[in-house]
Amino acid sequence: MRLNSKQICEYTGGRVLVEPIDASKLACGITWDSRTVELDDLYVALPGEKVDGHDFVAAALRAGAAAALVQEAPDEATRLLASEMGAAVIEVSSTFAAVTDLARAWRGYLRGHIVGLTGSTGKTTTKNLVRDVVAASFSVAATQGNQNNELGVPKTLLSADPETEVVVVEMGMRGLGQIAELCEFVKPDMGLITNIGESHIELLGSRENIARAKAELIEALPSGTGCAFLNASDEFTPFVLECAEAQARSLGVWRYDGSAAEADETADAYATDVRLDDEGRPRFTLHVAGEEAACELNLRGLHNVHNACAAASVGARLGMDAATIASALAAAQPEAGRQHVIRARAGFTIVDDAYNANPDSMRASLAMFSSLATSGKRVAVLGDMGELGDYAVACHEGVGRAAAASGLDYLVCIGELSAHIARAAREAGMDADTVFETDSIPGVLGELDNLLEPGDTVLVKASHFMGLERVVGGLVN
Structure with missing residues (x-):
């Protein structure tokens, strides 16, 4: 993100309470945690039941924030501090909504591919693998950790520069319509679904409804140019394609399959000769876009072969060769708390x-x-x-x-x-x-x-x- 106070006001419907010393000064990052403020960030004061971000506006300004976004006007001491620091204070009706408003506006500046990613399991691991594969050949921004909700998704867009070639956006959901709402401003041109499982079945009632909710990502892809990456071994993949009217809308469809014993060799990315070493790490031959390469993962478990093939299909769609993809997969490391x-x-x-x-x-x-x-x-x-x-x-x-x-x-x-x-x-x-x-x-x-x-x-x-x-x-x- 690189926006000045005038632009922030324009995109959020806000008004300036404290003018910046330099109207052209850009806010180059966004955070709602005053402890993580970096120089020239935009600090967003989010209200909460236990902690109110408005209590930490002064701390954010002292840490070097270029501007603070508030929905409650700060006291006189905080206004004076902002003036002394040369920072802007901007008031909006809802700071939560303003984050999405900024992301929606910033999306128009992004010229690279936007890869939306969802699924019942493996979202964060697969997102990390896509990020690591793509980073071997392109500049990339990606969701941090599992920040895949109504705040994390816009933050991911805002973390990218206009020159970023690929942005990987993990999307979570708890009900029908939520992924569609996220896609309304993310506007992905590529969409990847890891699988359709039982996560969130309490709220959605059936795996079919879960599939329908995940399919919203593929439905959001642009007709004629959008590309879907789907699990060839998932029984709900045909249902997802039907929901998204993929054929009628001329979507590109890449199928991947990491099944250890019976991989679909008609898939665009698949694995053969799959085995595990003594520490449970997969070793296999990766086949992608007509090429093959030996591949070793530092991640553990056969299920990660699926995730690796999913990431490989994205890399190949972007023009990467099998050897480069396999090398990037081999270098990927597991995240803390995930095996x-x-x-x-x-x-x-x-x-x-x-x-x-x-x-x-x-x-x-x-x-x-x-x-x-x-x-x-x-x-x-x-x-x-x-x-x-x-x-x-x-x-x-x-x-x-x-x-x-x-x-x-x-x-x-x-x-x-x-x-x-x-x-x-x-x-x-x-x-x-x-x-x-x-x-x-x-x-x-x-x-x-x-x-x-x-x-x-x-x-x-x-x-x-x-x-x-x-x-x-x-x-x-």
Whole structure:
């Protein structure tokens, strides 16, 4: 973003409360966290139930913000401070809405490709892989972490420069129409869907409705020039194409398939000779756009072959060759909290997959865990999954059966819903003496203290609200 105070007012319907010392001065970044303000940022004061950003306008100005966007006029002392710092203070009716207004306006300055990305699982990992692949040949901006909501999506656009060649925008959703709302100002010309799973089934009621919601991304692509990247092995891909009227609108369609055993070799990007090394990292031959290259991932689990093939299809569509794509995939690193392997000082290994979970990612993580070579015991710590509604019990039972089939030595379950994981695991054949239940983080750590020895490996996974990163921290320390 590079906008002066006049432009900010024009695009947001705001009015200047404090004039900047230099009307041509540009705000070159955006943040609503006063602790992360960098020189010449635009600070946005967001109201909140617990924390009100208006209380930190002065701190943002002292940190070097070029301007502050507010919906409540600051006190006289803050106005004087802004004048002293040469910064603008701009009042709008809603700072939340203003962020989207700015992104909508800034989108008109962006000349590169905009890749929208969504899916039930693997969004953030695939977004990171697309980013890393594209960065090998192009300038790229991408969603930070999993900031894929109504604030994170516009922030991603605003982080790009007009000269940025590719912008990768991760999009989350909790209901029908939300991706369509995001696409209204993102205006992607490329769209990638990782898969259609059970995440958010509580709100949408069926996988068909989930597919319909995800299809909004493909529906938003421009007719004749838009390009969709879809999972060839996902049963809902034909439904998505039908919803988007892809053929009638002459959309380009690239299909990818990372299935380990039966990849669709008619896909535009697919993998053969798939295997895992002793640490669960995939090795395979990547086939993309008529070329092939040996590929090795630092990410763990067979499911990441799908994600890699998805990223490869985007790279190939942009003109990259297979060797360059494979090299970029090999250099990609996992994000903290997503199957991140940590060697604890006590001599055991932690697989930190605590960032989030749904039934599909639980099963994928257990499959990955069973493939790891370990000299000791395999212990899984599994917690509750959210947003499953009436399906919650059945989904947790399914994870319990998957846990029983994955070769675990011990299973520790935390949370009310995870009692169903424990029960189903026992019913599926796990020895009752190897399955433990607790309702607290200290309880988990207490069980692990009794179980873990040097050489053992422990998997930690649950939905983010369970806070199992505290288990990881406890084990590390």
